[in-house]
Amino acid sequence: MEILVCIKRVPDTAENEIEINSAGNDIERDDLVYSVNEWDNYAVEEAIQLRDKVGGSVTVITVGDEESEEVLRREMAMGADKGILLTDEAFENSDGRGVAAILKAAIDQGRYDLILTGAQADEGAAQTGGMLAAMLEYPYASLVNEIEVLDDKTLKIGREIEGGKQEVSSIGLPCVLSIQTGINEPRYVGIRGIRKVASVDIPELGLSELGLSADQVGEAGSRVKRVDYFVPETGEGAEILEGDTEEVAAKLIEMLKARGGIK
Amino acid sequence: MTTHIFAYIEHHEGLADDSSLELVNAARKIDPQAQVTALVFGSGDSLDPLCQEAAKTYTEVWKVDKQELAYPNAEIIRGLLINLLPKDGICLVPHDTFGMDLAPGLSIKLNSSFVADVVDIEGADGDTLKTVRQEFGGQVSTHVNCNIAQGAVLTVRTGSFPADESKSASGRVTDKSDAAESVEARRTFQEVLEAEMGEVDISKEDILVSVGRGIGEEENIEIAQELAEAMGGVVSCSRPIVDAKWMEKSRQVGTSGQTVKPKVYLALGISGSFQHMGGVKGNPFIVAVNTNPKAPIFQAAEVGIVEDLTDFIPELTEKIKEL
Ligand SMILES: Cc1cc2nc3c(=O)[nH]c(=O)nc-3n(C[C@H](O)[C@H](O)[C@H](O)COP(=O)(O)OP(=O)(O)OC[C@H]3O[C@@H](n4cnc5c(N)ncnc54)[C@H](O)[C@@H]3O)c2cc1C
Ligand SMILES: Nc1ncnc2c1ncn2[C@@H]1O[C@H](COP(=O)(O)O)[C@@H](O)[C@H]1O
Numbered sequence: 001m002e003i004l005v006c007i008k009r010v011p012d013t014a015e016n017e018i019e020i021n022s023a024g025n026d027i028e029r030d031d032l033v034y035s036v037n038e039w040d041n042y043a044v045e046e047a048i049q050l051r052d053k054v055g056g057s058v059t060v061i062t063v064g065d066e067e068s069e070e071v072l073r074r075e076m077a078m079g080a081d082k083g084i085l086l087t088d089e090a091f092e093n094s095d096g097r098g099v100a101a102i103l104k105a106a107i108d109q110g111r112y113d114l115i116l117t118g119a120q121a122d123e124g125a126a127q128t129g130g131m132l133a134a135m136l137e138y139p140y141a142s143l144v145n146e147i148e149v150l151d152d153k154t155l156k157i158g159r160e161i162e163g164g165k166q167e168v169s170s171i172g173l174p175c176v177l178s179i180q181t182g183i184n185e186p187r188y189v190g191i192r193g194i195r196k197v198a199s200v201d202i203p204e205l206g207l208s209e210l211g212l213s214a215d216q217v218g219e220a221g222s223r224v225k226r227v228d229y230f231v232p233e234t235g236e237g238a239e240i241l242e243g244d245t246e247e248v249a250a251k252l253i254e255m256l257k258a259r260g261g262i263k
Numbered sequence: 264m265t266t267h268i269f270a271y272i273e274h275h276e277g278l279a280d281d282s283s284l285e286l287v288n289a290a291r292k293i294d295p296q297a298q299v300t301a302l303v304f305g306s307g308d309s310l311d312p313l314c315q316e317a318a319k320t321y322t323e324v325w326k327v328d329k330q331e332l333a334y335p336n337a338e339i340i341r342g343l344l345i346n347l348l349p350k351d352g353i354c355l356v357p358h359d360t361f362g363m364d365l366a367p368g369l370s371i372k373l374n375s376s377f378v379a380d381v382v383d384i385e386g387a388d389g390d391t392l393k394t395v396r397q398e399f400g401g402q403v404s405t406h407v408n409c410n411i412a413q414g415a416v417l418t419v420r421t422g423s424f425p426a427d428e429s430k431s432a433s434g435r436v437t438d439k440s441d442a443a444e445s446v447e448a449r450r451t452f453q454e455v456l457e458a459e460m461g462e463v464d465i466s467k468e469d470i471l472v473s474v475g476r477g478i479g480e481e482e483n484i485e486i487a488q489e490l491a492e493a494m495g496g497v498v499s500c501s502r503p504i505v506d507a508k509w510m511e512k513s514r515q516v517g518t519s520g521q522t523v524k525p526k527v528y529l530a531l532g533i534s535g536s537f538q539h540m541g542g543v544k545g546n547p548f549i550v551a552v553n554t555n556p557k558a559p560i561f562q563a564a565e566v567g568i569v570e571d572l573t574d575f576i577p578e579l580t581e582k583i584k585e586l
């Protein structure tokens with residue numbers, strides 16, 4: 001099975017406090033720690049496990065800047081066979097449709113049976129997989145938390161739905177699936193693994209190689225545009241307890257007692 | 264020109280989802296004069312009462328009754344919607360596991376714009392619809408402009424638009440079953456498997472000590488367990504803790520886990536994503552312990568402590584034990 005996994009390099013929210021820059025047009029990017037989108041690790045792990053079971057290959061692909069190469073290498077260190085970097089100045093500020101169009105153009109140049117994305121990334125949009133599937137005219141399922149290969153044309157899949165229930169379906173290949181966290185336990189990648197793939201060639205494709213026109217992508221092709229970042233004026237928020245640990249603990253205990261928090 | 268707005272009504276076991284009362288208000292924020300049509304798709308006897316119910320909120324209801332809609336398979340529904348909706352309309356869908364499945368592809372097929380997980384709408388100005396969303400798990404908000412000249416599909420965050428309980432619409436129900444031409448789906452629904460039950464039912468507990476990714480290591484869960492014991496409650500958790508297999512799925516609070524209704528909820532190292540908070544109901548006394556003073560959890564909590572939980576919690580536990 002030829003599997004393509006779409007991945008994205010994102011600021012690691014577990015490592016950073018996200019702050020808005022003074023102009024309000026971006027987040028503060030200096031000193032941010034980046035990593036591969038949490039959901040994408042699960043998608044790559046699933047692809048590797050499927051390949052190891054039924055044969056074939058795993059390709060990882062991303063739309064991003066030069067620095068996005070590092071996440072491709074990381075996932076190749078996990079066990080993906082190939083990486084493809086889709087990069088061009090014209091791609092900057094693409095909306096979701098633009099990103100999906102760029103990915104589609106690259107997919108049209110290959111032959112893939114199964115395309116995986118993460119369920120969502122840093123912007124919380126959860127849109128790329130569904131858009132891509134519609135552009136490719138492939139069937140789609142989101143939030144997949146189980147995959148079983150039935151034969152070379154059909155998968156049995158589980159989707160996670162509300163309340164921890166699982167919706168079981170069959171789906172025809174080729175198809176696009178978005179992967180939910182928890183589907184597997186992504187393997188650990190050490191520095192050694194990354195060094196091993198450090199010199200593997202990663203092809204870069206831009207606008208002309210993909211046969212796209214500048215008005216389809218980037219700012220020019222976007223119908224959806226982020227105007228600014230801001231901190232909303234919300235209600236009062238929490239009362240922050242001040243003082244040293246002992247004082248704070250004592251204050252909290254009084255409050256907990258009053259609210260039935262200590263039996 | 265008045266905008267034609269459509270609201271997809273989700274329903275389960277014959278009951279309309281809460282979002283059905285919210286989408287109408289999102290529509291009114293796009294255009295107070297808009298004609299808003301509820302889309303009620305399904306099959307069988309439960310459909311007519313659902314349409315009648317929707318007609319109390321929406322001036323127009325389009326009913327689509329087909330056998331293949333006995334289970335809401337987004338692949339089938341997308342095909343029907345493409346055949347039914349006008350190209351320049353605006354379609355609103357709840358941002359939940361169904362909406363995420365249906366909506367992005369629908370926007371491509373209708374050749375319209377798409378904005379996901381809208382939390383507020385500031386109105387339309389010509390062809391520009393001004394929406395508000397969040398990024399990075401709710402740590403920052405953004406204004407997002409969407410060109411609606413060729414229509415739009417929006418997914419709307421549940422709970423963001425106050426429900427319209429007035430039920431004063433007395434709308435008209437139109438059967439559109441024939442107009443919505445069937446399509447062949449390559450994804451076939453088989454069954455729904457129920458969530459596994461755990462040894463403790465966190466949905467019945469009054470005191471929950473809930474841990475998130477900020478707990479850092481599996482060994483640290485013991486810190487929370489000791490506190491829960493001292494308080495007379497039990498430990499629950501956020502999703503990453505379950506993904507890491509540190510706790511059972513039955514302990515997970517949130518939209519894809521359990522809905523809990525405690526009196527007191529301690530959120531330790533939990534950022535407060537809407538999917539987590541979506542499982543915390545009944546207006547409990549929420550206490551958040553988090554090293555990041557800007558974490559969204561401090562908006563939901565009544566009391567906050569900006570400290571490392573591994574320092575603070577053992578101290579708190581000691582003091583409670585001394586009582
Ligand atoms: C369809 C779908 C369904 C989902 N369903 C659920 C669900 O049911 N339940 C759920 O929880 N999530 C769910 N999620 C995931 C959700 O989007 C978030 O990713 C998740 O809730 C984040 O968990 P967290 O707050 O523990 O981790 P994070 O967001 O990583 O937050 C960790 C927090 O810990 C703080 N911290 C770090 N170190 C310390 C320390 N030493 N002391 C104190 N604080 C510290 C950090 O400042 C941060 O705020 C779902 C996602 C999707 C896409
Ligand atoms: N720039 C990108 N390059 C490659 N894949 C992407 C990109 N952006 C999003 N994706 C994929 O789409 C998934 C969902 O992201 P999103 O739709 O942005 O929430 C991610 O987990 C990736 O698999």
